[in-house]
Amino acid sequence: MVTAVRPASTPARSRVADWRPVALIMFGVGWGANQFGSLLGLYTHRLHLGEGSVQAMFGIYALGLVPGLALGGPASDRYGRRRLALPFAACSALVTMVLMAGAAEPALLYAGRFLAGIVTGAVLAAGTAWVKELSPAAGTRLTALAVSAGFGAGPLTAALVAQWSPDPLVTAYLPHLVIMAIAVPLAFRVIETRPAAANAGGGRRGFRLAGVRRPGFRRWVLPVATWVFAAPVCAFTLLPAQVPVHHLPTAYAGLMTALTLAAGMAAQPVARRLETRHPRLLARVGMAGTGAGLLLAALMVQLGQPVLNAAVAILLGASYGLLLTYSLGEVARMAEPGELAGLTAMAYALVYAGMFAPVIMTELGRLVSIPILLTAAAGLALASLALVSRSD
Template identity: 35%
Template sequence: MTAVATEFEYHAPQRHRMPPWLAVAIAVFCIGWGGNQFTPLLIAYAQHSGYTRVDVDILLGAYVLGLIPGLLIASTLSDRHGRRNVMAAGVISAALGSVVLAIGDYWGFGPLFVGRLFSGVAVGIAMAVGSAWIAELSRPPYDDASSGAGARRASICLSLGFGVGPLCAGLLTVYAPLPLVLTYLVHAALCVPVLWAVWNRTVETRVHTTDRPFLDGLKVPAAAHRRFLHVVVPMAPWIFGSAAVAYAVVPALVADRLGSWALLYTVGLTVLTLGCGVLIQPVARRLDDVSSSRAVVVSMALMTLGIFAAVATAVTGSPIIAALVAMLLGSAYGIAIVSGLLEIQRISPPDELAGISGVYYSLAYLGFLLPAVLAALAHWFSYPVMLSAVGVLAVVCTAVCASGWAKHLSPRTPARRVR
């Protein structure tokens, strides 16, 4: 019965000549766009809307409050109700988030905060359900792609969305009418055809959904795997922690020297960070080794270098050094996000993949709160001091990841590299 249902679902998209994973990837891209389009506008909100640096950093991290529940609950909901239904809800949440953010330019901090929550829920669904769904559709019988292709496809599409969103937002805010409004409406309009594609051009991999109690579905035994605890957990918060430093903290450190160019520079730095994150991912694939934590350790080493380069930026206020920081931390982000996904796919049974993806991304997005923490502490400490402390913490986490180099490997994993 299962095989027949799966075969029927598999052949449907072939009539439309669309790879089974592509419509899901487009949805992940669109949601990533909406989740990160707010980032380069921090300076605009601070300069033109009267918000303090703490205010805008709180808004930047606010969607973590929506994202983490979305990550942890969405996977269980998709097991019960199917991937398609939950992913469609994610696209709708992304569109609502953009509409509310557009209203927030007139109604103030409250709607902006709520809009960021909606965006967070959407990104949580994209990461937990979208990543797992793409991974499922990148394996037989749906696709004959190489091992690890699902992780790369998911991370690349998400990273592209995270990069294109800020680029369009910044350009529309600077050159188009209705700044801080039109950019959100454009994204909301984009969500309409994407929602149609999710509903009509996807393959449902959860043909027979589970009827186990909802609370039991929230349990993720793979999260207690020693490999996950010793290698993935110490690295995960640095994934978006490093990205947040690159395109939320560093631009503010050089803004005074850029004057009216500060917003466009922030856009450029955001695109540079995430562009490096995308371009480095083929290298991440080659660095990955099923018998060691090599890729994870390399990503952490790059993060450490990038953080200490950010210290130099804080001291000198140099836009050139800031660009170097973006390249280092962007490359670290790209290697880390792929290596972490490959690690969890090796230790997780198929029916726990969405759940462990949710836990992984929840830990990763804790790092996105770093700019708000630093802004709050700036009343007592300078940024060179705080970033130096962050760099020391990165060194410690690198050592912890290295200590689990070849420990607690999954017995299900063949002793070969992922290609």
């Protein structure tokens, strides 16, 4: 018998092989993960927190991703996609409630951001594999689109609500609760693509993640995935703080976040064409755009011209879209049966390590000017481009 208490027991014949509900929960989890980003300035002023503190709150999210990805990905390969993705997606709403309580007790913001990392890691690892198995031909691009849309819409909406609503550090989070209340029940109707019973013989191999040790992962994924977020998060967290605007600053921060990630979505048609010609063209074009965007960011800070932030956001955002699609696609191509979600999780771990970039630059900025740091980062990005170009 099916009960409301256990929706996961929905009869198999009533389930559907539809990737869209899974993409919707990934959109919602991405929304919840990034809605905090556009509120950094508001937390700084309302709660009298230092810039280093709010950047640390932003970055601690990446620490939560490590256990979320490392455990969620291989566990999904072993026990099934639904068993991991759906409970953690439901927990995303609970994490948002913790962040709402952080307006009264700032220590909860650290806990909420850490938990957001765990939840996001588990859902992205399991959900990416789930969508890929539901839609083999377009799963990688669909995942990139869903995640990018959530990452962009979340901070923009949170910023607009916070800019003009009462009690902004609470009301800014309400839209996410509505989204998850709609998305999670819909995803319970989607079929399981990797039943646990089918994995009894391959579970141990999945937890070992032998694919990480392959030369292809080190040559073609590692040098690229670490740049996916390292550069674009600087566009919407570091740069608005370094070159601030004085009119509607919260809405401005949300707009820069949305613009960065919207550019990533807009780059998908280009990604599709480049991938058809050669998958590593995505990496080359994306890394070249990252280097150029970081140089433009250095110029923006040096000149003190916030108007350049939009150009930086578009350039780094488009590069983000190419590099994310490339990283997920490369992993899907090299993954053996039973390790898709686990290897995807490792790629995401590299991707999200880049979220520490604003924290590192803020601290190093006490010793070296930010334009010099951004120029050095551009040099490293171009060195990675050279490395990938030699790897064919």
